[in-house]
Amino acid sequence: MxxxxxxxxxxxxxxxxxxxxxxxxxxxxxxxxxxxxxxxxxxxxxxxxxxxxxxxxxxxxxxxxxxxxxxxxxxxxxxxxxxxxxxxxxxxxxxxxxxxxxxxxxxxxxxxxxxxxxxxxxxxxxxxxxxxxxxxxxxxxxxxxxxxxxxxxxxxxxxxxxxxxxxxxxxxxxxxxxxxxxxxxxxxxVAPEFFADPPGAAGWRELFDRLGPGRPAVVLSAGAWGVGSRLRTTVRFLADHGFLPVVLCGDNERLRRALSGTPGAVALGWVTDMPGLLHGARALVDNAAGQTAVQALAAGLPVVGYRPIPGHGADGVRRMAALGVAEFAGDDDALLRALRRLTAPGPARRKRVAAGRALFxxxxxxxxxxxxxxxxxxx
Missing domain, CATH: 3.40.50.2000 (Glycogen Phosphorylase B;)
Structure with a gap:
């Protein structure tokens, strides 16, 4: 930065x-x-x-x-x-x-x-x-x-x-x-690049289509430090149910290596083109209600809170859901239902995107x- x-x-x-x-x-x-x-x-x-x-x-x-x-x-x-x-x-x-x-x-x-x-x-x-x-x-x-x-x-x-x-x-x-x-x-x-379709978005879409054809790309945020609860379990679950999980591991190289061998998943280290990445995906699974979550809202990406980190992360994820700018999934089935609904074109996705952008x-x-x-x- x-x-x-x-x-x-x-x-x-x-x-x-x-x-x-x-x-x-x-x-x-x-x-x-x-x-x-x-x-x-x-x-x-x-x-x-x-x-x-x-x-x-x-x-x-x-x-x-x-x-x-x-x-x-x-x-x-x-x-x-x-x-x-x-x-x-x-x-x-x-x-x-x-x-x-x-x-x-x-x-x-x-x-x-x-x-x-x-x-x-x-x-x-x-x-x-x-x-x-x-x-x-x-x-x-x-x-x-x-x-x-x-x-x-x-x-x-x-x-x-x-x-x-x-x-x-x-x-x-x-x-x-x-x-x-x-x-x-x-x-x-949020930087202005998140609000309009940035130049790098096409490249991310092509990558996701190549790695998981027909599978909606879902970004999992673990913050700059690569922190999350049972991330490997979540990644396997999403991959098994028709999604392409894209994990942001931040500077946690151990986490990136551990997830890189998971079939049907993408594990990324430090990403410099966050606007392009978010515009190239279909949803964000968030665990902290931090800056990645609001960047996703600016990019028109539905946000689903799941397995939040303790303390302010858990409170923030639930507050976002209470405000109507995101959803909170309490278990695997709720996560699956939310992602299926929000990654597909239709009124549910449009409503969630509009609510998120109205924050700005x-x-x-x-x-x-x-x-x-x-x-x-x-x-």
């Missing part, structure tokens, strides 16, 4: 957005990169920083390794932590987030050195950090949080932030009720800049 330096030689020209991302998988960085692209397209400046690099003592890397190892090898442990500390309405959320406090000084220095007029967290630890600083008067510029989850867990929420931009109106309402923070909906942030209501950068101006003039 293309990133702007978090330590430029001097303040950029024009208004500057400081986007606070995190290298937890690829979804947050993907959103950050698109915000930078949109800002620069408008003639503005934008800088991205990985909040994990702001943490001292190597804590950022340790946090990433802990989370990655948990969801890959001990998902039950992450499920317990999520239920105790993150899930809305349960447990006790640590006040102020001690990790965010450790990064406060470095973020303040970065905001000053870049001449940032607004800080935009796209990761929940960043939201805790900016909320903590704003609540104590330590960050002189507004913080507008871009909440990129369908199910907003408690670490996204800090009353010190100036505004939260959310995926849907009901999420925005939850934020307002939980913290009193101003919140509104702007829809997901506004431009996040336009909203961020308007909110920044409004907050400045209201002082």
């Amino acid at each position: 293309s990133r702007r330096s978090a330590d430029p030689p001097g303040p950029p020209a024009g208004r500057c957005l400081l986007v606070v991302s995190a290298s937890m998988g690829a979804g947050h960085d993907t959103v950050a990169a698109e915000l930078v692209r949109r800002a620069e397209e408008r003639g503005e400046a934008a800088v991205t920083v990985d909040v994990l690099t702001l943490l001292p003592y190597g804590l950022g890397g340790a946090l990433r390794r802990f989370y990655r190892g948990s969801v890959r090898h001990f998902p039950w442990a992450y499920a317990v932590l999520y239920r105790l500390f993150l899930r809305p309405g349960t447990g006790h959320r640590p006040g102020g987030t001690p990790l965010a406090r450790l990064a406060g000084g470095r973020l303040r220095e970065l905001a000053e050195s870049t001449g940032a007029e607004v800080v935009v967290p796209v990761f929940h630890l960043g939201a805790q950090l900016t909320g903590h600083l704003r609540a104590r008067g330590l960050l002189p510029v507004p913080s507008v949080v871009l909440v990129i989850d369908f199910a907003v867990h408690r670490q996204w929420l800090h009353a010190g932030n100036d505004h939260c931009l959310c995926l849907t109106p009901d999420v925005a309402q939850e934020v307002r009720e939980s913290t009193g923070t101003h919140a509104s909906a702007c829809g997901p942030v 209501t506004d431009d996040a950068v336009t909203r961020v800049l308007a909110l920044t101006e409004a907050l400045r003039t209201s002082r």
Whole structure:
């Protein structure tokens, strides 16, 4: 992904957005990169920083390794932590987030050195950090949080932030009720290539037709880290029932090798042409309600949630189904019924595609800049 330096030689020209991302998988960085692209397209400046690099003592890397190892090898442990500390309405959320406090000084220095007029967290630890600083008067510029989850867990929420931009109106309402923070909906942030049939789509269609003639290609997303529950079982099941399962293994080379020998299936490593791939397929089987899911919605691809990863993944998949933008399959038979219905041309597919694309209501950068101006003039 293309990133702007978090330590430029001097303040950029024009208004500057400081986007606070995190290298937890690829979804947050993907959103950050698109915000930078949109800002620069408008003639503005934008800088991205990985909040994990702001943490001292190597804590950022340790946090990433802990989370990655948990969801890959001990998902039950992450499920317990999520239920105790993150899930809305349960447990006790640590006040102020001690990790965010450790990064406060470095973020303040970065905001000053870049001449940032607004800080935009796209990761929940960043939201805790900016909320903590704003609540104590330590960050002189507004913080507008871009909440990129369908199910907003408690670490996204800090009353010190100036505004939260959310995926849907009901999420925005939850934020307002939980913290009193101003919140509104702007829809997901997805690159424009996902909305129109891209040049690479024809090549993917030809590949899928060659590998599985007459079989609808169904993409299985396992995220950037290649994490999923019983993926091999699902792949064999779909192949046995007339589909061409196409598994996105991310950077998990062990998973790709393990699935590559499965008859009637395609196991892919890191894919650089996601717009073409999604336009070349007929449906997405999703387990996290993350950026791949919203990219599929933008591409007009029906999404079916199945065997979600624990914690926010499971809550997000079910929330997408409750909103009507995706379906949730609780077992193999439900998955098969949903895919047969949604991969075939007809009203069921058209309805699901239209509902997904209706999420994309506004431009996040336009909203961020308007909110920044409004907050400045209201002082």
